Amino acid sequence: MTNAVLMEGAIAALRESEIRLLTDIATSIGEMGESAQSDRRRLLDVAEDLRDMFFLVAIIGEFNAGKSSLINALLGDELLPTGITPTTEMIEVIRYGEIGDRRPQQRDDSTRLWTHPNTGAPGIALVDTPGTGSVFARHERTAKDFLHRSDLVIFVISAKRALAETERLYLSLAKDYGKKILLVVNQVDLLQPHEQQEVRRFVERQVQELLELRPLIFMVSSREALNAARNGSPPGTDAGGVAALKSHLKGVFTEAPPTRQKLLAQLDMGKRLVERYLDVSQSGANVVSTDTQKVRDVQRELEQQSGGLETQLKTARVEIQQVFDGLRERGMTFIDNNLSIRRFGRGINKEVLQAEFRDVVIGRALRDINEASGDYVNALIDNSRLYWRGVIDRLNQLNDLLEQELTGLDAGVYSEQREALQEAVRIAETELKSYSSGEVLGRLETTFETNLGSFTTWGATAIVGLIVTLLAIATPGPLVGVGAAALALPALVIGAPVAAVGGYLALRYYRRVTADTKRELKERIDHLQKTYTESLDKLTQKERNRLTQYGKQVLTPVFSRLEVLSQRYAVQQSRLREHLAQIETLRKGIEGV
Numbered sequence: 001m002t003n004a005v006l007m008e009g010a011i012a013a014l015r016e017s018e019i020r021l022l023t024d025i026a027t028s029i030g031e032m033g034e035s036a037q038s039d040r041r042r043l044l045d046v047a048e049d050l051r052d053m054f055f056l057v058a059i060i061g062e063f064n065a066g067k068s069s070l071i072n073a074l075l076g077d078e079l080l081p082t083g084i085t086p087t088t089e090m091i092e093v094i095r096y097g098e099i100g101d102r103r104p105q106q107r108d109d110s111t112r113l114w115t116h117p118n119t120g121a122p123g124i125a126l127v128d129t130p131g132t133g134s135v136f137a138r139h140e141r142t143a144k145d146f147l148h149r150s151d152l153v154i155f156v157i158s159a160k161r162a163l164a165e166t167e168r169l170y171l172s173l174a175k176d177y178g179k180k181i182l183l184v185v186n187q188v189d190l191l192q193p194h195e196q197q198e199v200r201r202f203v204e205r206q207v208q209e210l211l212e213l214r215p216l217i218f219m220v221s222s223r224e225a226l227n228a229a230r231n232g233s234p235p236g237t238d239a240g241g242v243a244a245l246k247s248h249l250k251g252v253f254t255e256a257p258p259t260r261q262k263l264l265a266q267l268d269m270g271k272r273l274v275e276r277y278l279d280v281s282q283s284g285a286n287v288v289s290t291d292t293q294k295v296r297d298v299q300r301e302l303e304q305q306s307g308g309l310e311t312q313l314k315t316a317r318v319e320i321q322q323v324f325d326g327l328r329e330r331g332m333t334f335i336d337n338n339l340s341i342r343r344f345g346r347g348i349n350k351e352v353l354q355a356e357f358r359d360v361v362i363g364r365a366l367r368d369i370n371e372a373s374g375d376y377v378n379a380l381i382d383n384s385r386l387y388w389r390g391v392i393d394r395l396n397q398l399n400d401l402l403e404q405e406l407t408g409l410d411a412g413v414y415s416e417q418r419e420a421l422q423e424a425v426r427i428a429e430t431e432l433k434s435y436s437s438g439e440v441l442g443r444l445e446t447t448f449e450t451n452l453g454s455f456t457t458w459g460a461t462a463i464v465g466l467i468v469t470l471l472a473i474a475t476p477g478p479l480v481g482v483g484a485a486a487l488a489l490p491a492l493v494i495g496a497p498v499a500a501v502g503g504y505l506a507l508r509y510y511r512r513v514t515a516d517t518k519r520e521l522k523e524r525i526d527h528l529q530k531t532y533t534e535s536l537d538k539l540t541q542k543e544r545n546r547l548t549q550y551g552k553q554v555l556t557p558v559f560s561r562l563e564v565l566s567q568r569y570a571v572q573q574s575r576l577r578e579h580l581a582q583i584e585t586l587r588k589g590i591e592g593v
Contacts, residue, residue: 218248
């Protein structure tokens with residue numbers, strides 16, 4: 001097997017530069033995840049093909065579209081087998097050689113090599129691929145896997161079934177690889193002349209509208225061309241229209257050396273892939289940027305929720321302060337009214353006095369306190385439910401967005417981020433469930449009822465007991481008896497000073513007891529109020545701690561992973577842009593040779 005193109009000097013150096021560049025691009029793309037591995041292998045295939053330097057003209061099309069027949073017509077020789085069933089199972093590479101060889105060499109399990117002098121020019125190889133749309137999936141896979149290695153694609157369409165879905169797919173793929181494409185509508189001998197024009201217009205319109213392609217279209221009959229060659233048709237005739245196709249190919253091969261065209265063709269493919277993965281990387285960076293903004297929104301909600309708790313707590317504190325102020329005022333009034341000197345000497349019913357204390361002093365304090373604290377706790381719970389639902393919604397939206405954007409992206413890159421989001425959602429759902437019962441408010445009300453009940457018991461017992469004691473002290477004992485009248489004058493004379501002193505001392509004792517009772521009552525009310533406010537403060541602080549903990553333990557890792565992803569995409573884009581610059585520099589060198 002001979003290679004008719006001698007590689008030396010500047011073009012040889014440029015080929016080596018391109019091989020290195022394509023290999024480097026393959027390495028960069030290969031680091032972008034599992035989905036990029038097939039393109040990495042394609043670039044390595046292309047780099048390897050550059051060592052042989054045959055300009056590969058790949059003939060692609062549906063099975064039974066007449067690909068093998070077209071190649072035979074181009075060769076002017078019935079070299080390849082043809083038939084009505086899928087006959088091409090392997091990649092048939094027909095290289096240029098001054099002396100043909102009709103015995104192919106098996107290169108590997110999917111490729112056979114032939115030589116023939118009529119491939120078009122030295123350094124040119126025609127490639128027959130298995131038919132697309134074949135019942136044999138292996139055939140189609142073989143054809144698809146070779147497409148990227150081609151330098152020029154001749155896409156063969158049967159005139160009887162113009163542009164099937166698989167054909168559009170392969171044309172689109174060839175376009176994405178940046179391949180030069182020629183369209184050949186074969187088997188036109190099966191159509192009437194007016195039908196041929198209709199088919200041509202249909203194909204032209206379809207590729208333009210569906211694929212935005214405007215390739216040259218050749219209408220041929222390989223069978224007529226082969227019959228003419230077999231029968232020795234006169235020179236200058238174009239039986240079957242194949243001569244026009246051969247003339248165009250000859251012009252392509254002579255307008256620039258095939259070596260240069262091959263280097264440029266595969267450089268174009270490398271550029272297309274770099275641009276595609278640059279878009280992929282930018283899409284990933286955009287997702288990360290969107291993710292980061294959404295997480296910042298959640299973090300901002302944390303801060304707003306925490307600030308809202310403080311406002312609600314202040315309102316609840318004011319209402320509770322008003323309740324306790326009223327309790328103090330009623331308590332002081334009760335003491336003044338019942339520890340009054342005017343009550344001394346009167347009878348007193350302890351049970352009535354205790355009931356009066358509960359009704360007048362305590363009254364509806366418990367209900368007012370429960371209403372104030374209940375309103376606060378209910379608002380806290382409702383807002384917390386709303387907040388955590390909002391967090392869950394936002395994180396689920398973020399997760400959905402991530403799933404949507406994974407098409408074309410590396411799923412492995414996002415696995416940790418997805419796990420972090422799912423954990424964040426799980427924790428938020430747990431927090432939401434903790435507010436789904438009345439446990440928080442019920443526990444708080446039980447505490448309030450217990451404390452106020454203890455205070456009520458103390459007040460009803462202690463204050464009433466003091467009143468009874470003072471009344472007993474202030475009430476004269478049984479001094480009146482026999483001889484009282486006889487003793488009245490001396491007693492009056494002697495007792496007056498003593499009574500004055502005793503009254504003074506009793507008054508001082510009364511005032512001290514009154515002051516002490518008021519002080520103790522205030523202290524107990526203050527302690528009771530402190531217990532209430534501390535309970536609300538603890539509840540509020542617990543909620544703040546929840547928010548802070550969620551921010552630090554859940555959102556911070558999410559931010560951290562987003563930052564890692566952002567940096568990774570920045571490095572990818574920098575490297576890919578560097579490859580684009582290297583491609584342009586190399587292109588100028590190749591075009592200048």
